[in-house]
Amino acid sequence: MRILFLGDIVGRAGRDAVIARVPELRKRLSLDVVIANAENASHGFGLSAAIARDLSACGVDVMTLGNHSWDRKDLVAEIDGLPNVVRPLNYPPGTPGQGSTVFTLADGRRVLVANVMGRLFMDPLDDPFRMTQELLARHRLGMTVHAAIIDVHAEASSEKWALGHALDGKASLVIGTHTHTPTADHRILTRGTAFQSDAGMCGDYDSVIGMQKEAALARFVRKMPGERLQPAEGEATVAGLMIETDDATGLARKIAPLRQGGILSQTIPDF
């Protein structure tokens, strides 16, 4: 199966780039599934149901979230009506929405997509190690699902790498989000799980992680609340990772980063 995962979509610049490029990428790369982290899609903070539908319409099959899940209060009410939106699975029991979903392709193949938050330097949610292992014990790769994608929304590289190794052999892809910075450490781990500690962001990189520079810099320097942070509006780079999996085992065979548009160095998978 040919899968593209896109990092945090930030604001209008990020959305416009994703909406413009995903249709052609699906064709050019013969993609079977496209997943994107959309926690910053609505003006940098959260995801509205309307924007979730726009992203679906352009070819994003499943959207994941993160610490900004509930920035848009309307999503709290609407998330249960959005079957292809996934929020972190380690929120407490009773949290609206779902922590994972099984997306079924037109040809019947099944893809588990889950979202989990790290705890180091972040909100202390339930244990991401235990919860992802329990999830992957229920959805067996190569048995009940053809592929399994885990979006690890976390700050610390150590926690992301640890989770990658913990799930190695049980997921097709463990991919980090949240730092808004693409990493060059993508690889297939020992037991066949593809890994990248951060997919990067789909946003304007002439910024502070997607936000306009002046206001973001002022917060660090002045230590006062200032103007509200606004997403940067220059051309976005669409950033993510593509993998190809073996449908029999669900494990990864090929892996390559993708960076298209905007000011970052450009790369596109060649398989």
Add this chain to the structure above:
Amino acid sequence: MRILFLGDIVGRAGRDAVIARVPELRKRLSLDVVIANAENASHGFGLSAAIARDLSACGVDVMTLGNHSWDRKDLVAEIDGLPNVVRPLNYPPGTPGQGSTVFTLADGRRVLVANVMGRLFMDPLDDPFRMTQELLARHRLGMTVHAAIIDVHAEASSEKWALGHALDGKASLVIGTHTHTPTADHRILTRGTAFQSDAGMCGDYDSVIGMQKEAALARFVRKMPGERLQPAEGEATVAGLMIETDDATGLARKIAPLRQGGILSQTIPDF
């Protein structure tokens, strides 16, 4: 000037790879200066004077440190005798060692190298924004120094990007360290400063940020102190960034990542 900056050297694997490769890289890439972060060079924790000398001998001109600066207590006593070792400049007044140094090439060109720590999710040291700006007001790029390299040892991508923009036009290179993960966001900022939010590590990437997997994973899962963390001992990837600067202005003209050896995707500058 042709400059190579290498990310955190971790343990024997990292040292061996740096010592083996730097001599040939200096020739092949016609490097004028090589700088490396060495805060994890001694068995993953700190830098001993003996290892500092070994790294110097192989062609590392200046070494920077970070939150592990004082893991080796002997360095506290010895650092003042090591003119090419730089510790974070935002430690309190009275801290042993120096926060920056001006390294002079054989041909007389002068390169400022400084090390500064971020404060987000890290120890609250003095203000890295103010201190680097004061430093670069004293050492004017293209005037008193031909190049200026700032190693921003920090956890949060936002703080690193903010510091990059804050120093844009005043330094040749602002480069992150500490996450032990190379980022694919290298670029030359608007006013001519090269930037990468993390140089990555020189270490074995089949690990948790350079440490053996089992013990590092156990800490996250079991929440008990366990075995001491040990550096992973597989072949290291030497990871860093190369830039070429204009000696007249000190600003960057070219930029490219370098990843050689080990299990990461390989790349070498082609200029």
Add this chain to the structure above:
Amino acid sequence: MRILFLGDIVGRAGRDAVIARVPELRKRLSLDVVIANAENASHGFGLSAAIARDLSACGVDVMTLGNHSWDRKDLVAEIDGLPNVVRPLNYPPGTPGQGSTVFTLADGRRVLVANVMGRLFMDPLDDPFRMTQELLARHRLGMTVHAAIIDVHAEASSEKWALGHALDGKASLVIGTHTHTPTADHRILTRGTAFQSDAGMCGDYDSVIGMQKEAALARFVRKMPGERLQPAEGEATVAGLMIETDDATGLARKIAPLRQGGILSQTIPDF
């Protein structure tokens, strides 16, 4: 000199209690100076200029702030016109307002009042140890000022105690704020400085640190943003510490906590 310091005034309940009680307390306890932390006076978040004037009018001579200093944006513009309001002195240079003030009594005696923020588990500001020591080197107790009061607005008890010892003999009183919990560890330190690690809050204690229980509890349990936190509105306890100092040395001779009104155990200084 007879000095009363009151902890964080929270919302209407806290203000009403302070305004009702301070005039009688000034008389009953023959107070020379009353200081109060007012960072939560305006509906729990910040201090408006109007409320600062109300508190002044009732007999609060100097008000201190903390991490909520700028919750009311209007104070940023107005603080320079409020000579008896003090914000943390370890904000960066250029921050509006003042980090300390010398309040002069009708009889000419001078009282230094400063506010400083801790850094452990809080925003990384400038070094509170260095800055308070520099301040107290400029304002010599028993020489240029008759008393010196340092409000240490901090989370960690260890940092507050460390600062108490660091300033012992140089200040009349080092008193903690921010936890909204009165501590029973008040005492006069070895070299004569009075100390209490937290003065407590002037607010309704049938609450979560002054905020209504249900919403505050929901945040911990549900891990979602919910209703906005609102100050609890039951009768407040006015909580603080009284000291008597020797005008010749500025050091403390007597110390006793004060808790009046509301549901906490009641106590009033008997000297």
Add this chain to the structure above:
Amino acid sequence: MRILFLGDIVGRAGRDAVIARVPELRKRLSLDVVIANAENASHGFGLSAAIARDLSACGVDVMTLGNHSWDRKDLVAEIDGLPNVVRPLNYPPGTPGQGSTVFTLADGRRVLVANVMGRLFMDPLDDPFRMTQELLARHRLGMTVHAAIIDVHAEASSEKWALGHALDGKASLVIGTHTHTPTADHRILTRGTAFQSDAGMCGDYDSVIGMQKEAALARFVRKMPGERLQPAEGEATVAGLMIETDDATGLARKIAPLRQGGILSQTIPDF
């Protein structure tokens, strides 16, 4: 039932004071049960089995722990043989030891004692709210147990207060530990649960939370590892809280702090 809870016992000074005073306090106050937090009993860091036995022998019926539970590695092996030692119940499944115990008095009355850690500014363990509520659903106050004591080992006053309200009516006492600072906010909550946000420490208060001043202060000021922290060795104050409960309901009828010996203000329950 007449219950005394003592805060964190720190080092030899704390142990000596507890061992000297508990026998007379049991008599004088007609105590039925004595519980103490012992996470710092062994030279400030952890609890050895030998010291656990010494504390038992002097009349401490149950000991609780905290973030220092495993500082003494030998306790990991020995804790399962110590039926009256309780470690935080929100460690991951599989952690040695027990998170709660039911202590049976000579007359057959049963007292549940549990230990739980907060997560704000601390290690992200399992949810303390959910786990204590599940525990108290299994052990019904006034039904299966005559009293229930919950030691909330936590940094943030807000989290302790929130947990107090969450358990109000379901426990006899919710008492904080960890800050090593006795608070003056003890009271019986609306539905009958006694509460104090911190019991304080049994240790020498001429210190930084029980550790010798110079080394503890140096860490804040110098930002370098220095001498190892050592417990202060002056006379300790035994600090804690006494409650009297109604055996029929398990709820609290009376509450008063206790501070005996050392340099803090002295108080002893008068009921």
